[in-house]
Amino acid sequence: MGGNCATVADTMHITLVTPQLNAPADFNICGGASTQLVATGMLNYNWSPSTGLNDANIANPIASPVTDITYTIHATDINGCTASDDVIITVMPMPDINFVATPLSGCKPLLVSFTPASASQLASYYWDFGDAPSGFANNSVLELPVHQYNNSGTYTVALNVISIDGCPNTIVQNQLINVYQQPVSSFTFLPHEGDVDNMLFTFYDESVNAAQWVWTFGEENAGAENSSTLQNPQHLYTNTGFFDVWLYVTSPEGCSDSSSNHIIIRGEYAIYFPNAFTPDNDGINDYFYPEGIELNNNAYELYIYSRWGELVFSTDDVHKGWDGRMQGTGSPAQQDVYVWVMWQENYIIGRQKYTGHVTLIR
Incomplete structure (x- = not known):
């Protein structure tokens, strides 16, 4: 170059900046759920489409998609550089139950x-x-x-x-x-105890939550009279003895319960012991044994002792009498006065002991 001009040299430094957009990875969410999308590294952000987002122009919007969707984020940094990325959200179905x-x-x-x-x-x-x-x-x-x-x-x-x-x-x-609720079956009755002159019983229901009643009176030979569907029935017994009375109740909803009580009707009781017998095989008065009303084998025991306390006979069979022979040997017992002891149990008297004397005559 001619003239008086000087040559001047200078240096320009150019820095290339790569935008640093950090976008979330692809992920799954459950139907009806929400999630937050988190992006960093840039200045301005825009998400598209805006479907399901609470704000498409912020870094961290809340996403609530109802179907699978791909969001694209467009971002600009402080240098005016731009970057973009995609986030795929897969919506998993809610279980139907x-x-x-x-x-x-x-x-x-x-x-x-x-x-x-x-x-x-x-x-x-x-x-x-x-x-x-x-x-x-x-x-x-x-x-x-x-x-x-x-x-x-x-x-x-x-x-x-x-x-x-x-x-x-x-x-x-x-x-x-x-x-x-289950019903509760319960009842009382009068009289508390019967006898041959007082055999009519009245039963009183005391059940809780009962709507139907079925009674059985424990007297099977009474036929149709052995049961009742009245709430508070009566029953006239025709026999003496022990009877199990049952009350079956049903609630309005069909639930059931039952209860039972024992009643007793005492019969006549009498017992007779002869004071002498003649075991000579003439068919008359050959055996010594008790007789009576309501005499039975329930806990029955009969013992015969000599005047010296020797046991000469015993039995637990009310139908077996003493034939005048010595127990064990079978030899005839001598003519004498003997002591007898009898035990008997029944529903009228309970367990009782009887004693007395009998004369063996030969």
């Missing part, structure tokens, strides 16, 4: 079986039977549980599940189970 219970109602204690119904593949179950007083038994993680309700009332049951994709769902069936 229902369940049935069998039975839905009944008398306590009520054992109920539960069965889930779902087209989804489920990974876990958690049942709440609505029966807090049952403690730990109120919950189950089994697929097909059973639960026993021990108290009357109405119960709400809930089932919580998680699908194999990790998505939860809950179903609640309100007032699903109805458990009915």
Whole structure:
């Protein structure tokens, strides 16, 4: 270059800046759920499409998509440089659930079986039977549980599940189970004890929560008269002895209970012991034994002793008398006065002891 001009040299430094956009990785969410998208490294952000976003122009919007979606983020840094990235969100379906219970109602204690119904593949179950007083038994993680309700009332049951994709769902069936109170059977009667002159009994129901009554009076030979469906019936007995009376009651819901009482009607009781006998095989007065009304083999014992206390005869058969022979040897006992002791038990007198003397005459 000519003239008086000088040559000047200079250096320019150019820095190339790469935008540092940090976008989230692709991920899954459960249907109906929300998630936060987190982007960093830039100054201004814009997400598209804006479907399901609470704000498309911030770094960290809340996303609530209802179907699978791809979000694209466009961002500008402080240098005016731009960058973009895609985030794919896959929406996993919520598990559809229902369940049935069998039975839905009944008398306590009520054992109920539960069965889930779902087209989804489920990974876990958690049942709440609505029966807090049952403690730990109120919950189950089994697929097909059973639960026993021990108290009357109405119960709400809930089932919580998680699908194999990790998505939860809950179903609640309100007032699903109805458990009915059991009736309590109870009764009294008058008179407290009968006899041959007083055989008409009146029965008084004292049951709780009873709507129907069936009585049996324990006198089978009375035929149709042996039962009644009245609440407070009467029964005229035709026999003496012990009788078991039963009361079967039913509640308005069909639950049942029963109770029983023993009644006694005493018969006549008489017993006779001869004071002498003649065991000479003439067919008349050859045996010594007691006779009487209501005499039987119930705890019957008869002992014969000599005047020196030697046991000469014993039996527990009311139909077997002493034939005048020595027990063990079979030899004839001598003519003498002997002591007898008899034990007898029956419903009229209980267990009683009788003693006396008998003369053996030859």
